[in-house]
Amino acid sequence: MIPTCTRRIQFCAGHRVAGHENKCRNLHGHNYVAYITARAHKLDEIGRVVDFSVLKQLVGGWIDRYWDHGFIVGEDDREARSVVEAMDGQKVYVLPQNPTAEWMADYLLYDVCEEVLADSGVRATKVVLWETENCYATAEIGS
Numbered sequence: 001m002i003p004t005c006t007r008r009i010q011f012c013a014g015h016r017v018a019g020h021e022n023k024c025r026n027l028h029g030h031n032y033v034a035y036i037t038a039r040a041h042k043l044d045e046i047g048r049v050v051d052f053s054v055l056k057q058l059v060g061g062w063i064d065r066y067w068d069h070g071f072i073v074g075e076d077d078r079e080a081r082s083v084v085e086a087m088d089g090q091k092v093y094v095l096p097q098n099p100t101a102e103w104m105a106d107y108l109l110y111d112v113c114e115e116v117l118a119d120s121g122v123r124a125t126k127v128v129l130w131e132t133e134n135c136y137a138t139a140e141i142g143s
Contacts, residue, residue, distance in 0.1 A: 004125065005048065006037040007055035011068040014084075015099040018077040027071075027080065030131050034063070034108060037126035038117070050122045058116040059108070059124070066093045074098040101137035105129040109139040 014029035036059050040049045070091030071084045077098070084092050097103040105127045113124035123141075130136040 002039055002042065003049060004037050004039045005050060005052065005055075006035050006126075007052050007059070009034045009036060009056065009060045009063055011063050013067045013069070014071040015073065016077070016080050017100055018074055018080065018098050027083070033130040034059075034105075035126075035128040035130075036108070036113065036124055037128075038122040039125045040122045050120065054120060054122075058120060059113060062112050062116050063108075066091075072099040072104070101129050101131040101135065102139070105137045105139040109141070 017024040109127040126140040
């Protein structure tokens with residue numbers, strides 16, 4: 001079995017869960033923590049899956065550019081989109097799905113990591129996304 005390595009990446013972002021039955025239907029924000037786990041076919045010449053800084057630069061760089069200190073809104077959430085897109089200078093990322101922790105973890109794993117790690121020699125196999133200190137979602141290849 002080839003070992004894996006995991007990088008922790010923190011970011012702040014706003015969202016709302018359209019259709020939520022409680023307070024998460026309102027615009028709000030979180031201090032998210034993402035754990036990105038990667039695997040390679042073999043360890044490199046010094047015994048690593050990948051240098052942790054590569055995950056920080058590639059995945060963390062994408063998160064900084066598109067999600068950090070921005071607002072993540074679902075493509076079909078016209079009400080929230082109209083509000084945040086009308087704000088001058090507001091960073092907005094339109095997610096194809098409702099921006100639940102589950103969909104955000106899935107999107108990071110299957111869309112973001114696939115794209116940004118494509119030429120790195122490693123593949124992300126798991127993303128754990130903590131939305132609060134008490135709640136997280138996991139997306140994992142093969143599950």
